[in-house]
Amino acid sequence: MQDNQTTTSIQKYKAIQGVVLRIPVGCVASYGQVAALAGLPGRARLAGKALGFKVNELHVPWYRVIRSNGSIAFPIDSLQFKTQTELLADEGVEVKNGRVSMKKFQWDGRL
DNA sequence: AAGTTGACCCTCC
DNA sequence: AGGAGGGCCAACT
Numbered sequence: 171m172q173d174n175q176t177t178t179s180i181q182k183y184k185a186i187q188g189v190v191l192r193i194p195v196g197c198v199a200s201y202g203q204v205a206a207l208a209g210l211p212g213r214a215r216l217a218g219k220a221l222g223f224k225v226n227e228l229h230v231p232w233y234r235v236i237r238s239n240g241s242i243a244f245p246i247d248s249l250q251f252k253t254q255t256e257l258l259a260d261e262g263v264e265v266k267n268g269r270v271s272m273k274k275f276q277w278d279g280r281l
Numbered sequence: 282a283a284g285t286t287g288a289c290c291c292t293c294c
Numbered sequence: 295a296g297g298a299g300g301g302c303c304a305a306c307t
Contacts, residue, residue, distance in 0.1 A: 179305070201289055212302060218288040219305070235288080243288045250288080 185209060186220035192281065193234045196262040198270050199277040200238040207279060218243070233257040240272040 186208040193199050199207075201214035210216055221232040233254040237243050244251040246268055255265045263275045 182304085205289090210303090212290090213304075214289040215287055215302080216289095216304060220288095222288060232288080237288090238290060248288095 180223070182208075182210070182216060183220035183223045186217045187223075187225065187228055187230045190221065190230050190232065190235055193231060193277050194281065196275065197277040198234050198236050198240075198258065198263060198272070198275050199279075200240075200272075201235060201243070202238055203277070203279065204235055214238075231257075234261075234277075236270055239269075240276075241269045 186204060189204050189207040190199070192207075193204075201217045202212075205211065205213045205217040208217065208220075217235070221230065221235055225232045235243075236254075242251050242254055242265070244254065251268065255268070258265050258270065263270055
């Protein structure tokens, strides 16, 4: 495994993305939670970068990842905010004023 | 090699 | 309830 060093840091991204892929439909997870489950406790920032890395090509449901406080990590004016809101709503997650009820939709961390 | 940044998180005011 | 600052670690310039 690990092939050659050509992959560099991409391995970490894959780990994080792998966790995101594990998030069940209708649920959301925070960056810190995803990072921790990916084996990177405290590296929530890396999770953010990982989600920004070819998520579109890897089919990673980045929209299921939100802030720990349950709010979207994007400004209301951002297109991503709207997209994320719609995608979440499409999965049954209620998004109120850019915020999600973590008490109801936060992923337990397991399947 | 050093400095800056980052789809963050936590604490304090 | 909202805003500001500090912290952690890796990637990027």
